[in-house]
Amino acid sequence: MVKQLTRMTLIGATCLGVLAGCTTSDSAAVYSKSQMRQAQNVEFGTVVSVQNVKMEGENNELLTVGGAALGGLAGSEVGHGNGSIAGAIVGALAGGFGTKAIQHSAGTKPALEITVKLDRTGHMISIVQEADIPFVAGQRVRVLTGGGNDRVSPM
Template sequence: MFNKMTRLVMLGSLSLGLLSGCATSDSAAVYSKGQMRQAQTVQLGTVVSVNNVKMEGQNNELLTLGGAALGGLAGSNVGGGKGAIAGGIIGALAGGFGTQAAQRSMGSKNALEVTVKLDGSGRMVSIVQDADIPLSAGQRVRLLSGGGDDRVVPY
Protein backbone atom coordinates (compact mmCIF):
# COMPACT_ATOMS: atom_id res chain seq x y z
CA MET A 1 0.00 0.00 0.00
CA PHE A 2 2.74 2.50 0.97
CA ASN A 3 6.18 2.44 -0.59
CA LYS A 4 9.25 2.18 1.63
CA MET A 5 10.18 5.89 1.35
CA THR A 6 6.67 7.00 2.38
CA ARG A 7 6.79 4.73 5.43
CA LEU A 8 10.21 6.10 6.46
CA VAL A 9 9.05 9.72 6.13
CA MET A 10 5.91 9.04 8.19
CA LEU A 11 7.84 7.14 10.86
CA GLY A 12 10.41 9.93 11.09
CA SER A 13 7.71 12.61 11.38
CA LEU A 14 5.85 10.73 14.09
CA SER A 15 9.07 10.04 16.04
CA LEU A 16 10.05 13.71 15.90
CA GLY A 17 6.57 14.67 17.08
CA LEU A 18 6.75 12.30 20.03
CA LEU A 19 10.18 13.56 21.04
CA SER A 20 9.24 17.23 20.85
CA GLY A 21 6.11 16.55 22.92
CA CYS A 22 8.28 15.44 25.84
CA ALA A 23 10.27 18.66 26.07
CA THR A 24 8.27 20.50 28.74
CA SER A 25 7.76 20.05 32.45
CA ASP A 26 5.10 21.32 34.84
CA SER A 27 7.09 20.26 37.90
CA ALA A 28 7.77 22.70 40.72
CA ALA A 29 11.25 21.15 40.94
CA VAL A 30 12.25 21.64 37.28
CA TYR A 31 13.39 24.99 35.89
CA SER A 32 13.75 25.82 32.20
CA LYS A 33 16.96 27.37 30.93
CA GLY A 34 15.11 30.68 30.48
CA GLN A 35 14.19 30.70 34.19
CA MET A 36 17.79 30.44 35.35
CA ARG A 37 19.33 33.51 37.02
CA GLN A 38 15.96 35.27 37.20
CA ALA A 39 14.81 36.84 40.45
CA GLN A 40 11.62 35.41 41.87
CA THR A 41 9.30 36.88 44.47
CA VAL A 42 9.02 34.66 47.54
CA GLN A 43 5.91 34.68 49.72
CA LEU A 44 5.49 32.44 52.73
CA GLY A 45 2.23 30.73 53.53
CA THR A 46 0.40 27.67 54.74
CA VAL A 47 -1.23 25.00 52.60
CA VAL A 48 -5.00 25.06 53.12
CA SER A 49 -5.86 22.16 50.82
CA VAL A 50 -4.34 19.79 48.28
CA ASN A 51 -6.58 18.19 45.66
CA ASN A 52 -5.63 15.53 43.14
CA VAL A 53 -6.47 16.62 39.60
CA LYS A 54 -5.64 15.46 36.06
CA MET A 55 -3.55 17.66 33.79
CA GLU A 56 -4.64 17.34 30.18
CA GLY A 57 -2.00 16.28 27.68
CA GLN A 58 -0.61 18.80 25.22
CA ASN A 59 -1.20 18.73 21.49
CA ASN A 60 1.87 18.36 19.32
CA GLU A 61 1.22 19.92 15.91
CA LEU A 62 3.76 17.73 14.14
CA LEU A 63 2.22 14.56 15.52
CA THR A 64 -1.25 15.81 14.54
CA LEU A 65 0.01 16.53 11.04
CA GLY A 66 1.41 12.99 10.84
CA GLY A 67 -1.98 11.58 11.89
CA ALA A 68 -3.70 13.69 9.26
CA ALA A 69 -1.23 12.53 6.60
CA LEU A 70 -1.74 8.88 7.50
CA GLY A 71 -5.52 9.31 7.51
CA GLY A 72 -5.37 11.07 4.15
CA LEU A 73 -3.26 8.33 2.61
CA ALA A 74 -5.53 5.62 3.98
CA GLY A 75 -8.68 7.45 2.90
CA SER A 76 -7.40 8.07 -0.62
CA ASN A 77 -7.34 4.31 -1.21
CA VAL A 78 -11.15 4.25 -1.01
CA GLY A 79 -12.79 4.08 -4.43
CA GLY A 80 -11.32 5.79 -7.46
CA GLY A 81 -11.39 9.24 -9.02
CA LYS A 82 -13.58 11.63 -7.02
CA GLY A 83 -14.18 8.96 -4.39
CA ALA A 84 -10.45 8.76 -3.71
CA ILE A 85 -10.23 12.55 -3.34
CA ALA A 86 -13.20 12.69 -0.97
CA GLY A 87 -11.85 9.69 0.96
CA GLY A 88 -8.47 11.40 1.28
CA ILE A 89 -10.00 14.59 2.66
CA ILE A 90 -12.25 12.75 5.11
CA GLY A 91 -9.38 10.48 6.12
CA ALA A 92 -7.07 13.47 6.74
CA LEU A 93 -9.66 15.19 8.93
CA ALA A 94 -10.40 12.00 10.88
CA GLY A 95 -6.69 11.24 11.30
CA GLY A 96 -5.87 14.75 12.52
CA PHE A 97 -8.79 14.99 14.96
CA GLY A 98 -8.22 11.42 16.18
CA THR A 99 -4.54 12.10 16.84
CA GLN A 100 -5.37 15.27 18.80
CA ALA A 101 -7.91 13.44 20.96
CA ALA A 102 -5.44 10.61 21.64
CA GLN A 103 -2.72 13.08 22.64
CA ARG A 104 -5.01 14.83 25.13
CA SER A 105 -6.22 11.63 26.76
CA MET A 106 -3.01 9.57 26.71
CA GLY A 107 -0.83 12.53 27.68
CA SER A 108 -2.84 13.40 30.77
CA LYS A 109 -1.03 13.04 34.07
CA ASN A 110 -1.62 13.35 37.79
CA ALA A 111 -1.27 16.84 39.23
CA LEU A 112 -2.04 18.73 42.43
CA GLU A 113 -4.20 21.79 42.93
CA VAL A 114 -2.56 23.45 45.94
CA THR A 115 -4.41 26.24 47.79
CA VAL A 116 -2.18 28.43 49.97
CA LYS A 117 -3.08 31.12 52.50
CA LEU A 118 -0.34 33.74 52.36
CA ASP A 119 1.13 35.18 55.52
CA GLY A 120 0.43 38.85 56.27
CA SER A 121 -2.32 39.60 53.74
CA GLY A 122 -4.24 36.36 54.29
CA ARG A 123 -4.81 36.24 50.54
CA MET A 124 -5.60 32.79 49.13
CA VAL A 125 -3.97 31.52 45.93
CA SER A 126 -4.32 28.23 44.09
CA ILE A 127 -1.67 26.69 41.85
CA VAL A 128 -1.84 23.50 39.76
CA GLN A 129 1.49 21.70 39.34
CA ASP A 130 2.91 18.21 38.85
CA ALA A 131 2.28 15.81 41.70
CA ASP A 132 6.01 15.11 42.15
CA ILE A 133 6.55 17.13 45.36
CA PRO A 134 4.49 15.89 48.32
CA LEU A 135 2.44 18.67 49.92
CA SER A 136 -0.24 18.47 52.61
CA ALA A 137 -2.73 20.71 54.39
CA GLY A 138 -1.13 22.67 57.25
CA GLN A 139 2.36 22.49 55.72
CA ARG A 140 4.47 25.67 55.58
CA VAL A 141 5.47 26.52 52.02
CA ARG A 142 7.07 29.11 49.80
CA LEU A 143 5.15 30.50 46.84
CA LEU A 144 7.70 31.39 44.16
CA SER A 145 6.50 33.84 41.49
CA GLY A 146 8.25 35.31 38.50
CA GLY A 147 8.42 35.08 34.73
CA GLY A 148 4.86 33.76 34.50
CA ASP A 149 5.70 30.49 36.25
CA ASP A 150 4.49 30.22 39.84
CA ARG A 151 5.21 27.21 42.01
CA VAL A 152 4.65 25.98 45.55
CA VAL A 153 7.57 24.33 47.32
CA PRO A 154 8.13 23.20 50.94
CA TYR A 155 9.65 25.77 53.31
Protein backbone atom coordinates in the same frame (compact mmCIF):
# COMPACT_ATOMS: atom_id res chain seq x y z
CA MET B 1 0.11 -2.04 -0.40
CA VAL B 2 -0.25 -3.58 3.09
CA LYS B 3 3.50 -3.46 3.48
CA GLN B 4 3.53 0.25 2.53
CA LEU B 5 0.71 1.04 4.99
CA THR B 6 2.55 -0.81 7.76
CA ARG B 7 5.73 1.14 7.00
CA MET B 8 3.83 4.47 7.01
CA THR B 9 2.14 3.55 10.28
CA LEU B 10 5.48 2.76 11.93
CA ILE B 11 7.05 5.98 10.65
CA GLY B 12 4.03 7.98 11.78
CA ALA B 13 3.99 6.42 15.24
CA THR B 14 7.71 7.10 15.65
CA CYS B 15 7.30 10.75 14.58
CA LEU B 16 4.34 11.26 16.91
CA GLY B 17 6.27 9.69 19.79
CA VAL B 18 9.29 11.92 19.20
CA LEU B 19 7.17 15.07 18.93
CA ALA B 20 5.13 14.13 22.01
CA GLY B 21 8.38 14.09 23.98
CA CYS B 22 8.72 17.83 23.27
CA THR B 23 5.98 18.76 25.72
CA THR B 24 6.50 21.17 28.60
CA SER B 25 6.35 20.37 32.29
CA ASP B 26 4.14 21.95 34.94
CA SER B 27 6.27 20.62 37.77
CA ALA B 28 7.47 22.92 40.55
CA ALA B 29 10.87 21.24 40.23
CA VAL B 30 11.34 21.86 36.48
CA TYR B 31 12.39 25.21 35.05
CA SER B 32 12.35 26.11 31.37
CA LYS B 33 15.40 27.72 29.81
CA SER B 34 13.55 31.07 29.61
CA GLN B 35 12.96 30.95 33.38
CA MET B 36 16.66 30.72 34.14
CA ARG B 37 18.31 33.80 35.64
CA GLN B 38 14.90 35.39 36.29
CA ALA B 39 14.25 36.86 39.74
CA GLN B 40 11.28 35.41 41.60
CA ASN B 41 9.54 36.80 44.67
CA VAL B 42 9.62 34.37 47.59
CA GLU B 43 7.02 34.23 50.31
CA PHE B 44 6.62 31.69 53.05
CA GLY B 45 3.38 30.12 54.12
CA THR B 46 1.49 27.10 55.35
CA VAL B 47 -0.50 24.65 53.24
CA VAL B 48 -4.18 24.88 54.18
CA SER B 49 -5.50 22.21 51.82
CA VAL B 50 -4.46 19.98 48.94
CA GLN B 51 -6.93 18.75 46.32
CA ASN B 52 -6.23 16.18 43.64
CA VAL B 53 -7.18 17.55 40.23
CA LYS B 54 -6.43 16.65 36.62
CA MET B 55 -4.40 18.80 34.30
CA GLU B 56 -5.86 18.75 30.80
CA GLY B 57 -3.54 17.85 27.95
CA GLU B 58 -2.52 20.57 25.52
CA ASN B 59 -3.01 20.39 21.80
CA ASN B 60 0.19 20.45 19.74
CA GLU B 61 -0.77 21.72 16.28
CA LEU B 62 2.33 20.18 14.72
CA LEU B 63 1.25 16.72 15.89
CA THR B 64 -2.29 17.32 14.63
CA VAL B 65 -1.00 18.35 11.19
CA GLY B 66 1.32 15.32 11.16
CA GLY B 67 -1.57 13.01 12.01
CA ALA B 68 -3.67 14.57 9.25
CA ALA B 69 -0.83 14.16 6.73
CA LEU B 70 -0.30 10.51 7.66
CA GLY B 71 -4.05 9.87 7.54
CA GLY B 72 -4.17 11.49 4.10
CA LEU B 73 -1.31 9.33 2.85
CA ALA B 74 -2.89 6.17 4.20
CA GLY B 75 -6.31 7.14 2.81
CA SER B 76 -4.89 7.86 -0.65
CA GLU B 77 -3.99 4.18 -0.95
CA VAL B 78 -7.70 3.34 -1.13
CA GLY B 79 -8.89 2.95 -4.72
CA HIS B 80 -7.66 4.72 -7.83
CA GLY B 81 -8.47 8.13 -9.35
CA ASN B 82 -11.34 9.86 -7.58
CA GLY B 83 -11.49 7.06 -5.00
CA SER B 84 -7.95 7.80 -3.86
CA ILE B 85 -8.72 11.55 -3.61
CA ALA B 86 -11.79 10.88 -1.47
CA GLY B 87 -9.79 8.39 0.60
CA ALA B 88 -7.06 10.96 1.14
CA ILE B 89 -9.58 13.57 2.31
CA VAL B 90 -11.34 11.18 4.68
CA GLY B 91 -7.98 9.85 5.90
CA ALA B 92 -6.65 13.36 6.56
CA LEU B 93 -9.76 14.29 8.54
CA ALA B 94 -9.66 11.07 10.54
CA GLY B 95 -5.91 11.40 11.16
CA GLY B 96 -6.19 15.02 12.29
CA PHE B 97 -9.18 14.53 14.58
CA GLY B 98 -7.80 11.24 15.91
CA THR B 99 -4.42 12.78 16.74
CA LYS B 100 -6.11 15.70 18.48
CA ALA B 101 -8.25 13.35 20.60
CA ILE B 102 -5.23 11.22 21.54
CA GLN B 103 -3.25 14.29 22.60
CA HIS B 104 -6.11 15.52 24.75
CA SER B 105 -6.64 12.22 26.58
CA ALA B 106 -3.01 11.07 26.74
CA GLY B 107 -1.82 14.49 27.92
CA THR B 108 -4.18 14.56 30.92
CA LYS B 109 -2.13 14.02 34.07
CA PRO B 110 -2.61 14.22 37.83
CA ALA B 111 -2.12 17.61 39.43
CA LEU B 112 -2.59 19.26 42.82
CA GLU B 113 -4.49 22.39 43.75
CA ILE B 114 -2.49 23.68 46.71
CA THR B 115 -4.07 26.36 48.91
CA VAL B 116 -1.54 28.29 50.98
CA LYS B 117 -1.96 30.91 53.70
CA LEU B 118 0.87 33.43 53.31
CA ASP B 119 2.73 34.41 56.50
CA ARG B 120 3.35 38.07 55.68
CA THR B 121 -0.14 39.12 54.58
CA GLY B 122 -2.39 36.32 55.77
CA HIS B 123 -3.85 36.12 52.25
CA MET B 124 -4.88 32.76 50.90
CA ILE B 125 -3.69 31.73 47.43
CA SER B 126 -4.19 28.62 45.37
CA ILE B 127 -1.76 27.26 42.80
CA VAL B 128 -2.30 24.23 40.56
CA GLN B 129 0.81 22.32 39.56
CA GLU B 130 1.90 18.83 38.55
CA ALA B 131 1.46 16.22 41.28
CA ASP B 132 5.11 15.13 41.34
CA ILE B 133 5.89 16.58 44.80
CA PRO B 134 3.64 15.54 47.70
CA PHE B 135 2.08 18.24 49.92
CA VAL B 136 -0.05 17.94 53.07
CA ALA B 137 -2.12 20.40 55.09
CA GLY B 138 0.00 22.12 57.74
CA GLN B 139 3.22 21.80 55.75
CA ARG B 140 5.52 24.84 55.58
CA VAL B 141 6.24 25.91 52.01
CA ARG B 142 7.86 28.56 49.83
CA VAL B 143 5.72 30.27 47.23
CA LEU B 144 7.70 31.59 44.27
CA THR B 145 5.97 34.15 42.06
CA GLY B 146 6.98 36.13 39.01
CA GLY B 147 6.77 36.01 35.25
CA GLY B 148 3.51 34.05 35.33
CA ASN B 149 5.26 30.92 36.55
CA ASP B 150 4.15 30.72 40.16
CA ARG B 151 4.95 27.56 42.09
CA VAL B 152 4.84 26.02 45.55
CA SER B 153 7.85 24.13 46.85
CA PRO B 154 8.60 22.43 50.17
CA MET B 155 10.90 24.14 52.64
